[in-house]
Amino acid sequence: MATASSNDDPAAPGAEAAPRFDREVNVGDIVFRAVTAFAGVLVILALALVVVDLGAASGRTLVRDGASFLGARAWDPVHGLFGALPFLYGSVVTSIAAVVGAVPIAFGIAVYLTEYAPLWLRGPLGFLVELLAAVPSVVYGFWGVLVLVPWLRTTGEPALASALGFLPIFQGPPVGNGMLAAVLIIGLMVLPTISSVSREVLSAVPLALREGAQALGATRSEMLRAVVFPYARSGLAGAVLLGTGRALGETMAVTMVIGNRPTIAASAFAPASTMATVIANQYDEASGAHLEALATLGLLLLALTVALNVAARLLAVRTRTAGSALPPRAPRASLLP
Amino acid sequence: MSPYARRLFKDRLVAAACLGAALLAVAPLVAVLGHIAVQGVSGMSLALVADVARPDAIDGGAATGGLAHAFAGTGLIVGIACLLGVPLGVAAGVYLAELGDGRLGQAVRFSADVLAGVPSILIGVTVYALVVIPMRGPSALAGGIALGIMMLPTVARTTEALLRLVPDSLREASLALGMPKWRAVARVVLRTAAPGVATGVLVAIARVAGETAALLFTAGDSNAMPESLTEPTASVTVKIYEYALSPSPVRHAQAWAAALVLVAVILLLNITARAIVRPRASR
Missing domain, CATH: 1.20.5 (Single alpha-helices involved in coiled-coils or other helix-helix interfaces)
Structure with a gap:
């Protein structure tokens, strides 16, 4: 454009009426691009700061004594003993148990809301389930401390012990504060995550597939098994992984009910601790090797949750879900280059 | 059969x-x-929102104080978080929707999704190292920064998703009228998507208003009204945490009442957010 106008200008001195298309020189657009891109870069920077800060604070504990740190069972800051195993165990076991418990219920809700519920009920019921996610973690924890834990101590755990006491996980004194309480609370908190993502995945299954199955005489449950679930499989797996990531990072409610002991016990009634809870309990009082060990646990927690989230995203993209929790990356030719 | x-x-x-x-x-x-x-x-009592905590009066009978300072503190911290998170989040969302189809856009999108999945306690740890330690103590400012970082990816991604719903014909029409890009985005695209963007912001506020883990080390705790941005500031959630673990029934009662107010506000924000989008969705 610039060459064209420079050619025209001498020939037509009064050509200011001619439209100019040289969009590059609009200062507003340059500022617009710079400001919005800066905000975008800040997002990257924020994530980088978390990684770099935890990496720096960990003091290369993983590099220095990786396997012995990960495999050691003793955690005694006073005597300088730092082993990650109790917290890895606590995080992984409570998260997996909570997700395993929550998945059938979450899938049930998602199926009910997309297939069986009357239309008028879908909106309100879906909203109610999402409200579970809106209640703050500390409020679940408070309810856990004053309602769930006392109930487990006096009623729930003795009943489990007498009914299923032959299993090692249901033996031991009914403490109340412990793994079982944490699993129940985490399960409750990841339920809305898993169910709302599954619901989006299920409703993204093309109508033609459903109609085809029903036209061939399938009942709804047969249609679900033959058509809907196979189609939605990777998206549903993504929902489960996303829920597991949430479970691992859950901090406040867990720290209030798990008992906070760095132990590995066979009993589900026994107190335990997770990576997130030990950081919440000790980080601001720690220094030296203690701080480095806690930051290393934070780094491990970060790596686990990021890996789960990335995997969940990849799986969800494969089913091309349309939803808010995992937004699709719709390709659109940009008009505003 | x-x-x-x-x-x-x-x-x-x-x-x-x-x-x-x-x-x-x-x-x-x-x-x-x-x-x-x-x-x-x-x-519930009037003192809950009218008086600050009086630790010496706990268990002492009539005068037990309240949590007015915690409500003020949460308001202050969330306000700071909004000042940071909303403009930056919307700007990042605009970038992703309007300019972000290149490599940088992919990187921003990926970072936002990953950041949204980072446990909030780790955001708190990071802000603790970067803000609290240099400032020699927890503060409302540090708490606000932590919550602002948490709002950033949510606001950015919902803004992007909603701007992408704006029909391209509106962009084309604006550009055809001779508007520069930035005016087309500011006056037409953003305005069209404004209700949706507001919804995203409200949901993000509702999420961080109930946050505790990110505030433990950053905002700290206090028993007095917040007077500056640089001193330890109580928040409703940290107070609920503290009171829940205390043996005092008086504190439990206060914490329940505070939890009721907090949950009511959060539900109200969620319901308002839904009500804003509803008319557009049904049209």
């Missing part, structure tokens, strides 16, 4: 199991919310 009747019966069984799952999920919600409502109403 004919084979067809058996198949129908099985279908009914699956439907009943799914309904059961839905009820099983709603039951604890009702239990938790019901408990908060009952305990919260009975623990």
Whole structure:
């Protein structure tokens, strides 16, 4: 454009009426691009700061004594003993148990809301389930401390012990504060995550597939098994992984009910601790090797949750879900280059 | 039973199991919310929102103080978070929707998704190292920065998603009228998507208002009204945490009442957010 106008200008001195298309020189657009891109870069920077800060604070504990740190069972800051195993165990076991418990219920809700519920009920019921996610973690924890834990101590755990006491996980004194309480609370908190993502995945299954199955005489449950679930499989797996990531990072409610002991016990009634809870309990009082060990646990927690989230995203993209929790990356030719 | 009747019966069984799952999920919600409502109403008093904590009066009988400073602190911290998170989040969302199809856009999108999944306690740890330690103590400012970082990815991604719903014909029409890009985005695209963007912002506020883990080390705790941005500041959530673990029934009652107010505000924000989008969705 610039060459064209420079050619025209001498020939037509009064050509200011001619439209100019040289969009590059609009200062507003340059500022617009710079400001919005800066905000975008800040997002990257924020994530980088978390990684770099935890990496720096960990003091290369993983590099220095990786396997012995990960495999050691003793955690005694006073005597300088730092082993990650109790917290890895606590995080992984409570998260997996909570997700395993929550998945059938979450899938049930998602199926009910997309297939069986009357239309008028879908909106309100879906909203109610999402409200579970809106209640703050500390409020679940408070309810856990004053309602769930006392109930487990006096009623729930003795009943489990007498009914299923032959299993090692249901033996031991009914403490109340412990793994079982944490699993129940985490399960409750990841339920809305898993169910709302599954619901989006299920409703993204093309109508033609459903109609085809029903036209061939399938009942709804047969249609679900033959058509809907196979189609939605990777998206549903993504929902489960996303829920597991949430479970691992859950901090406040867990720290209030798990008992906070760095132990590995066979009993589900026994107190335990997770990576997130030990950081919440000790980080601001720690220094030296203690701080480095806690930051290393934070780094491990970060790596686990990021890996789960990335995997969940990849799986969800494969089913091309349309939803808010995992937004699709719709390709659109940009008009505003 | 004919084979067809058996198949129908099985279908009914699956439907009943799914309904059961839905009820099983709603039951604890009702239990938790019901408990908060009952305990919260009975623990409610004017002092809760009019007086600050009086530790010496706890268990002492009549004068037990309140949590006015915690409500003020949460308001202050969330306000700072909004000042940071909303403009930056919307700007990042605009970048992703309007300019972000290149490599940088992909990187920003990926970072936002990853950041949204980072446990909030780790955001707190990071802000602790970067803000609290240099400032020699927790503060409302540090808490606000932590919550602002948490708002950033949510606001950015919802803004992007909603701007992408704006029909391209509107962009084309604006550009055809001779508007520069930035005016087309500011005056036409953003305005069209404004209700949706507001929804995203409200949901983000509702999420961080209930945050505790990110505030433990960053905002700290206090028993007095916040007077500056650089001193330790109490928040409703940290106070609930503190009071929940105390043995005092007086504190429990206050914490229930505070939890009731907090949950009511958060639900109200969520419902308002829904009400804003509803008319557009049904059109």
